[in-house]
Amino acid sequence: MVYAPRYPIETDRLRLRPFTRGDVDAVFAYRQRADVARYLSDGPMTRESVAEALQMRVGQEALRVEGDKIFLAVETKERSGVIGELSLILRDEAGRQGEIGYILDPGYHGQGYATEAGAKLLEMGFDGAGLHRIYARCAAANHASWRVMERLGMRREAHFREHAFVKGAWDEEFVYAVLEDEWRTAERR
Template sequence: MLKPPYPLETPRLLLRPFTMDDLDELHAFHSRPDVARYLYWDARTRDETEEALGTKIGRAELLEDGDVLSVAVELRETGALIGDLSLFWRDAEHGQGEIGFVFHPAYQGRGLATEASREILRLGFDVLGLHRVYGRCDARNTPSARLMERLGMRREAHFVENEMFKGEWSDEFVYAILQKEWKPAA
């Protein structure tokens, strides 16, 4: 069970539960085709973003196997919502989790996604006690693959044309890191 002590603070960020006040800023990046390109949903309308936000609000803790933790990433300096992180508790018996992330492109290239994702990995390993955390991305999604590499995750698989994705066959990378390999930021 994981009930994070919100807000989680990193040097530049606050990680916290989503609220309905996040709608405009979440929609600002969830509505972008370039953001949704490699996600399982298309660019969202405002109504679709509001529905997704309602789901995220109900995911502020992990109570049992199968739950999803959704965390808003806020830039401390300005209070802007810049990202959307997820930790999926995939298998309690085998200590498996999955990380997911969506960030506003205006904030890329500053190490903010890495900083936020490290905190989610810390929760998974140090608080929830996971053995292994993995992440998946479309093989064409170079920024996501590089982020997982910066987190110390290794590429474990390259599935060739493993699924029909948005009307075309798509390759998928799977990255993972074990608890014993995890090195929190200094």
């Protein structure tokens, strides 16, 4: 499989593009926040760890073999500056399974940006990469996140209780998923 889209990818209000080394400060601005880290597996990030993470992400912009990841920076069209990050991961090549993820700067929450970006990720996964099923995971307590998944037409397929111990506490996790034909049916409406 080769899925190597042309960037930037645009939606109504957003521009999605690969990360560059110049994005460190913008990403650090929200990744250092405790409220952003709260539902992620790691704690708030230092500037060095953000720089390291972005270094790893540069060049991760196509899916060729199982495990490949696309990481994209999210900008609004009206002004440049990173307001969040997206991922699309090829989890299982034979089963054409993919996983999506999104993190947005809290200053930009509540405006439908995550849903708009997420819809584009599904389109990339199904239309672009030819996936059969796409799933997303989040902490059960992260209501804003799973409501986005529901708005995207994803179904809750799993509710794991105390299945892991994360940052000193029992973890509770939701898995949402959507199949290609379900997505196409919803798109036609």
